[in-house]
Amino acid sequence: MIDPLDAVAAVGRGTLGAVRATGAVALFGAAGLSHLLRPPFYGRMFLLALVEFSYFSLPVVALTAVFSGAVIALQSFTGFSRFGAESAIAGIVVLSVVRELGPVLAGLMVAGRVGAAMAAELGTMRVTDQIDALGTLSTNPMKYLVAPRLLAGVIAVPLLVVVADILGVAGGFLVSTAKLGFNPSGYLTSTFNILTTADVVAGLAQAATFGFLIALMGCYHGYNSKGGAQGVGSATTSAVVAASILILAFDYVLTELFFAR
Amino acid sequence: MSDPSTNDPKIRIRGLTKAFGTKTVLDGIDLDVAAGTSMVVIGGSGSGKSVLLKCILGLIEPDAGSIEIDGRDVLRLPRQEREQVNARIGMLFQAGALFDSLTVWENVAFGLLAQHKAARAEARQRAGAILAQVGLDPSVGDLSPAELSGGMQKRVGLARAIAAQPDILFFDEPTTGLDPIMGAVIDGLIVDCVKRLGSTAIAITHDMASATRIGDRAAMLFRGKLVWQGPAADLLHSGNEMVDQFTHGRRDGPIQMELRR
Ligand SMILES: Nc1ncnc2c1ncn2[C@@H]1O[C@H](COP(=O)(O)OP(=O)(O)O)[C@@H](O)[C@H]1O
Numbered sequence: 001m002i003d004p005l006d007a008v009a010a011v012g013r014g015t016l017g018a019v020r021a022t023g024a025v026a027l028f029g030a031a032g033l034s035h036l037l038r039p040p041f042y043g044r045m046f047l048l049a050l051v052e053f054s055y056f057s058l059p060v061v062a063l064t065a066v067f068s069g070a071v072i073a074l075q076s077f078t079g080f081s082r083f084g085a086e087s088a089i090a091g092i093v094v095l096s097v098v099r100e101l102g103p104v105l106a107g108l109m110v111a112g113r114v115g116a117a118m119a120a121e122l123g124t125m126r127v128t129d130q131i132d133a134l135g136t137l138s139t140n141p142m143k144y145l146v147a148p149r150l151l152a153g154v155i156a157v158p159l160l161v162v163v164a165d166i167l168g169v170a171g172g173f174l175v176s177t178a179k180l181g182f183n184p185s186g187y188l189t190s191t192f193n194i195l196t197t198a199d200v201v202a203g204l205a206q207a208a209t210f211g212f213l214i215a216l217m218g219c220y221h222g223y224n225s226k227g228g229a230q231g232v233g234s235a236t237t238s239a240v241v242a243a244s245i246l247i248l249a250f251d252y253v254l255t256e257l258f259f260a261r
Numbered sequence: 262m263s264d265p266s267t268n269d270p271k272i273r274i275r276g277l278t279k280a281f282g283t284k285t286v287l288d289g290i291d292l293d294v295a296a297g298t299s300m301v302v303i304g305g306s307g308s309g310k311s312v313l314l315k316c317i318l319g320l321i322e323p324d325a326g327s328i329e330i331d332g333r334d335v336l337r338l339p340r341q342e343r344e345q346v347n348a349r350i351g352m353l354f355q356a357g358a359l360f361d362s363l364t365v366w367e368n369v370a371f372g373l374l375a376q377h378k379a380a381r382a383e384a385r386q387r388a389g390a391i392l393a394q395v396g397l398d399p400s401v402g403d404l405s406p407a408e409l410s411g412g413m414q415k416r417v418g419l420a421r422a423i424a425a426q427p428d429i430l431f432f433d434e435p436t437t438g439l440d441p442i443m444g445a446v447i448d449g450l451i452v453d454c455v456k457r458l459g460s461t462a463i464a465i466t467h468d469m470a471s472a473t474r475i476g477d478r479a480a481m482l483f484r485g486k487l488v489w490q491g492p493a494a495d496l497l498h499s500g501n502e503m504v505d506q507f508t509h510g511r512r513d514g515p516i517q518m519e520l521r522r
């Protein structure tokens with residue numbers, strides 16, 4: 001027999017669990033950020049995380065950006081050619097790349113690469129007592145492990161997105177000029193005429209938010225993992241899944257904030 | 262179960278209680294450790310020995326009870342004073358918990374660098390000297406922990422624990438997983454280090470040979486309670502049925518292995 005109250009109870013439990021998890025993540029993030037305001041600051045850990053975030057993510061972000069820019073040019077050409085609006089393509093490419101695709105695709109790629117690596121590293125440190133060991137060696141693990149990574153995420157992902165924006169536009173430019181037969185200087189002129197500073201700033205603000213979310217999810221799930229190799233594995237999965245969903249959710253919220261009237 | 266010889270103990274634990282969910286791991290522990298003496302706590306796997314040490318270190322928050330170090334209840338100290346107390350405690354973790362992203366010498370010097378007791382070049386020298394104290398060649402300092410054998414990792418863990426010259430030392434199963442000869446060597450090093458620093462020590466173990474070598478006094482943990490305390494030399498003829506069964510490794514007796522919980 002199925003008691004309808006069971007279903008209600010399950011929804012209630014689920015909601016409570018979600019609220020509790022959100023609270024825990026928020027507290028964790030706030031604690032991590034507050035450590036940035038109080039010395040010492042572990043510059044070496046910050047630089048290591050920055051290099052991991054940005055430099056080693058460059059190839060995958062660059063490739064993703066070039067191909068997305070190229071695909072948008074192609075797709076919008078098939079859509080628009082019927083109405084004779086080819087000139088709009090330059091604008092569509094640059095606006096979709098700078099406002100939307102650059103930050104989101106770079107964010108998702110970095111979540112898969114760096115978020116996973118962070119969760120695995122901190123998770124392994126947790127289950128092998130290395131995080132506890134830090135505490136016995138006059139080092140606050142939140143300050144040493146988490147704070148530098150959060151800051152690195154906020155700084156590195158916008159840098160990556162600048163590169164992604166340029167390469168995305170370049171991808172669209174290549175297809176438009178080499179394949180669709182557009183005039184190169186005309187294409188570039190339309191590109192820069194349409195793009196505004198506000199678009200760039202909004203895109204970079206999204207990128208910084210995504211970088212923070214990626215680092216937060218990687219650190220939170222790694223830091224709180226338990227139960228040996230399996231626990232580290234599921235922490236890694238959770239970090240990537242949670243970061244990806246949050247990126248898409250925040251993308252909507254921020255788009256609403258920046259662009260909707 | 263209090264002992265008249267320890268009127269002014271370095272560490273005084275009263276009524277320490279900790280449960281994980283419904284499972285009570287520590288159930289009202291009373292323990293005194295006199296300054297400059299070594300206490301061994303014996304008990305079966307999963308009996309809560311590590312939890313006891315982690316409670317004293319503040320890595321796990323107990324549900325009830327008090328822990329006094331030098332007469333101050335550390336559970337109720339503000340965070341900063343608590344960190345100052347912890348800075349005077351060194352801990353050798355069960356699985357070493359060496360930082361695998363750092364070299365051996367950086368591991369050993371970690372606490373010194375964190376407390377700004379030494380600059381990097383000097384810390385490196387000191388690390389070499391400390392490695393020599395635990396019978397390792399200073400050249401080992403340039404290796405990574407993963408390149409070391411189990412016995413060498415234990416030595417490095419010991420070196421890291423004593424580096425800041427703590428007045429309290431904790432050893433979590435220092436000989437588990439080592440061959441008997443290496444176990445005896447590590448015990449010898451532990452006794453040397455504790456003597457040289459004049460530290461107060463708590464060692465937890467289920468290795469009887471090790472317990473009698475390291476400890477001045479001993480206590481046995483069973484089902485969350487200390488069921489016996491006395492001189493470590495009496496371990497093998499304590500007159501307590503449970504201690505006897507444990508120290509002689511008998512299958513039958515008051516202790517029945519719990520196969521479910
Ligand atoms: N952080 C924790 N969360 C939940 N249970 C724990 C935790 N730490 C230890 N336990 C449980 O407490 C019990 C005692 O663990 P421990 O102190 O590590 O045993 P041992 O005496 O072998 O060192 C075990 O059953 C373990 O599962």
Ligand SMILES: [Mg+2]
Pocket residue numbers: 310311312355433434
């Ligand atoms: Mg243990």
